[in-house]
Amino acid sequence: MIVAEGLRKRFGELVAVAEVSLRAEDGQITGLLGPNGAGKTTTLRLLYGLMKPDHGTVQIDEVDVVAAPLAAQARVGVLPDAHGLYPRLSAREHVRYFGELQGLRGDALEQRISTLVERLDMRGIVDRRAQGFSQGERMKVSLARALVHGPNNVILDEPTNGLDVMSTRAMRKLIRGLRDEGKCVLFSSHVMQEVSALCDVIVIVADGRVVARGTPDELRELSGHRDLEDAFVKLTGVESVESLSAAGGQAP
């Protein structure tokens, strides 16, 4: 479970996150939806503790992220915005490295790696070096290393960005699978279809603030629009042409 209250983060003059509170429950998929530049990535970084909030608190399974970042990070698997690979390591070595850093050793680690290889359908690439991996393959490796320690909470920053249809489907299946295991899944996206297809709860952010939250149905009701895309536009209050294309234009 991830609970954030009153988060605020400034970079110099720029206020990236003005006021964000959210709650992502176990066994649910929570979507963080917002146009580009709304503060999604910064919010997530505050949640997984790579950035410290100027104000507010974050708790992951009741562990305070600011006070005990290492304990909190052991409870969360993250696919961050930047998920580069080491071109000279194989997929297996990537996952093993992160597993070791998470404190796994020996048979338990190897077992875990082969489970992930099965689950993410990585058999073909597991012993190849990451140099020359396709987007989808890179994403699989990044996911495997994020999940190697079997965390109860999973945070994914734009997980389907740049993926083709097949990979996107596989990603959705994985996200649902994690939810069905009772994990807390929180992901960000600017793609409407994605969020409406997957999420149990949607949190909409714009200009660093939470402007609405609820199930897809509740949001439709709240905005008075039947179409979720119209609801999103209404709720974020950004109806100019550029914002529209930023929010909905990239949908597949």
Added chain:
Amino acid sequence: MRIVLRKELLDGVRDRRALFSALLYPLLGPLLSGLLFGFMADKQRDAAEVPVPIVGQERAPELVGWLEGHGVELVDAPEDPRAAVSEGEVPFVLSVPEGFGENLARGTPAQLELIVDGSRNDSRAAVGHIQRLLEYYGHDIASRRLLARGIDPEVVRPVVVAQVEVASEQELAASVFAFVPMFVLMATFIGGMQLAVDATAGERERGSLEPLLLNPVPRSAIVVGKWLAAVVFALGCVILTLLCCVFVLEYTPVRDLGLSLDLTALALVGVLLAAAPMALMASALQILVASFARSFKEAQTYISLLVFVPMVPALIGMMTGLERTIGALLIPGVGQQIVVERVFGGEAVGALDFVLPMLSAIAVAAACVWLTAWMFRRESVVFGR
């Protein structure tokens, strides 16, 4: 920390560029200079064996006899001596003008001509050799004439300059081989260079830093792991460089320069011991500087400039020699240079000589690693500015 170290080493070993600079440098530097010195040695030895082309042998039978008596082989000069010299066919031509015999017999100055090309470096040794021989010949005649007149030849030598060589043969060798400490100390900077850049600026540029820092591992452990990986590469480079230097000194014509270095295993261990703290410091400096840089390229530029750090004391050491004082020993880089020079020179080296530079180098290394760890905790550094 050990996990990070192992991964970075694996990554580094697979990185052709990192391996290249760590392996190629020790092979290239000493071997090249070895060849150079070997070449010089060859020239010097050959100088004594060059046959002397001569014009007009018949006009100076006495000189010919004297030269042959001193082991010089005389050959007839080419048709056009001047052209032959300027084209480099022969290093010089000795020409005996007409009337040489008569002048000599009369006791008036007898002229000899030595046709040389002063712009040719490769003939300098041979020319010097023949000039010295001819001077001896002149002195010989002068002494005999004085004796014939009943004068002690010593009268015309009011001042005798005797060179007193105080350097032991090994010290002499060490001054010629001052390049060895420089190579060794530079190796500490070159060995881990690529790895240091790749593990810091490269890691961020690749976007793999953010996921890495998401693991429940203290930043200091990650930084120390990366630093130690660079240190391992630097030390590997130092050992290779040393071995190459030894090989060059032992098995190439450098020996013929009349210089010999008694490199015992103990001395080698001593050099390693002196260079090791330098490797700690070099890698720490590189990790710090590379973390400051905004991009991979920028980091590479800064770090190549860092290589000049060990060169400054090394060059001073080669030019003027470094004074061995407590203060100098305490300056990182300078201290190592002094110790390595002394070990090579076969001089006694005390525990203090090792400990002082070691302490200062380790202090610098610790400060750099600490600063890097601090930087890794800063958001602006982690996410790039």
